Amino acid sequence: MIGSVTTRYASDGCDHEPAPILSVEQVQRYLIERVLPVAGKEVVATETALGRVLAEDQRSLMNIPGADNSAMDGYALASRDIERAGEFRLVVSQRIAAGQVGQPLAPGTAARIFTGAWLPPGADTVAMQEHCRIEPDGTVVIPGPVTRGAHVRRAGEDIAAGVCILRRGTRLRAQDLGLAASVGLARLPVFRRLRVALLSTGNELVEPGAALRPGQIYNSNLYMLAGLLQGLGCEWFSAGWVPDDPTQTHEALARAAEAADLVIATGGVSVGEEDHVKAAIRDIGHLDLWRVAVKPGKPLAFGRIGATPFLGLPGNPVSAFVTFCLFVRPFVQRSQGIVCGQGGADTVPRSFPVVAGFEWSGAKKRREYLRARLRLTENGATIVEIYPNQSSAALTSAAWAEGLVEVPEGHTVAHGQTVRFFPFSELLS
Template sequence: MSDCDRHQPSLKPVEEALALLLSQAESVTEKESVPLNQALGRVLAEPVKSQVDVPPWDNSAMDGYAVNSADLSADKAHLTIDQRIAAGSVGKPLTPGTAARIFTGAPVPPGADVVVIQEVCEANGDRLIIKEKPAPGANIRSAGEDILQGEVILKPGLRLAPQHLGLAASVGVAELSVYRKLKVALFSSGDELVMPGNPLGSGQIYNSNQFTLTGLLQQLGCETFEMGIVEDTFEATCDALRQGAEEADLVLASGGVSVGEEDHVKPAVESLGSLDLWKIASRPGKPLAFGHIKGTPFLGSPGNPVSLFVTFTIFGRPFIKKMQGLTAGIQPISRKVVAGFEKAATDKRQEYARGQLEIDEQGREVVRLYSNRSSGVLTSVAWANGLAVLPPLTAIKPGDVVDFIPYSELIS
């Protein structure tokens, strides 16, 4: 533990910081109607009701013969095949002593109350022998057994996935009401930054944070307003914050949120609005800034690339999801796995360590940590497939159970 940490009794615990952020997240309210083929990944704004019963009529669940169970004796039944019903066609009412050759999905004709599978039947011309007697109703899918007309099949606050679009299509819905896309302004603070494609000067590094942030936002379906690199001055930082607040629903900044002489984000936000959160008991990502600029929320992360990634996925992502109008699945779900590492009980902050989940020789899920835990090592984020959650002041030894959040919960 560093001397800096020893003198930070006011660090806000992770759970409290998350609760504060989510309490301040106001969902967008504007809606728009989009066709199904443009609705993937959008957040549903209004309930979807079925226009029809599904299935719309009793239909066959198997290839076989539609019959009336009253015509079946306990042993063998001999019937006459007098019609053929394929999917897409409609048969005539069944007369006593007859059977209808029927195929999967085809409407069951009036008078039939059972479909006998073809494997227990013997057909010769128009003569049919049924060797096993099924129970009435067997192999028939009843009208409305899946969905009833007028039933709500999709509720608001849902991020639309392929299966939801298919379900809407199955009841005849062609367009969906969704919330408009959240617009996020983002910029990187730092005179040392250079955009990829340009030569590096002395003391300069490439701006990776903008591309990490843009990718994370695009995964969430946000519209981005990219402001590029902002020089390390109070005036330039204020100008960027003002512009971002005017153009977008949320302003994101990377870098400049610490307490150094060249860190201007914190005083700039305080001069333009309010700063409601600053330091969190999290490693990496202690200086996470949250506030408002003329009513527009602001989130500022440290400039170290790993800190940026962790603070966005753990804190920024849930905040954005709630702003988008989601009502469930806002916070990531962790899973219990076996620790394949050791950690002393000295850290007062909760750590989100880059980990790789593997299956060991005993079939257990074991997480191993990247060898370099520095917040500047972006290769660790690319190497990992999730984050191991290491509670404060907790010793961990190999074989202990720990929480692990897979990337599927953090970036997809």
């Protein structure tokens, strides 16, 4: 229950209680609370784990660094040999490069050492080569006093043996793979990929490459949503195209639910006489919510077909795009096993304030998301501009944009006003 929101809704029939129009936050919270993450796991090579979701905590079995080592090219020495001010001449007793292990350091001597090389036993400090002077006889002159431990990276100062380096639920980034490799992890346990069925509906749809007849349009939503799902690391497949026919819609949805962890359909969830998806979900499953106070994207549906969750997106391409960013993405991330706040993957997208370089009049009852991008002005200030055509059918606005500007319910925007900007880096990954 979310406020006055029940767990099951009728659509819009006169003999049913009408579905309430929910806020953006209500829908996001409602969807997240109903996620059932995938349970299957597999072990993959670390180099192939980019974008996968870690299924188990990973702990280091070693210290990083493995021993005290030099942070500089210079000379390793015992600080007790150079405790006072002045210049000290030391015999250079050995040369240690990275990957080599030196001999114990004799008192009163220094070792020529290079960045990353382990300090020899008896040394506790490194003098930078820039501060030293080599004499013709091969001895080194080092100014004192030196600070004990200077320019030394201590064993385990980055990673101590036994600590957790990567948490379960982390969506693995390149730096995470590097971290795993740094402690010798050649393979990683990950959740299996979320399998998503994409169903396209509408008599007017034609696949790219075919000739268009009057009244037809190309099925851009399938390719857009497929790309968005691939960007989130999902496995997707097309559940096909169905015309505006109730029987065929029922059958296609049922087949898709049997083969997928999540079914996403575009179109057919509004109130038109040819919108059959919403009715089909009520017939073969149940409809949990419908309609959200957002523009573009009001007709958003969520329900289940058996145990398989269903999300119905509007047919207009920008509406489908925006609702995917706001609602589908966080639902998919949690379904994949991603834990909020780990691996840089908060399921609710983050925004930042920016100065508006545009005006937006006419306060609306629904929250609006305008396609926008940032611009650097001549005086070095950053402002945000919006695409001139904000129609829900103008996919050019999404291709032009770098993110979305949020206009709260009942608000307008004036030049110079601070607005919230959601970059696509937060909304699409």
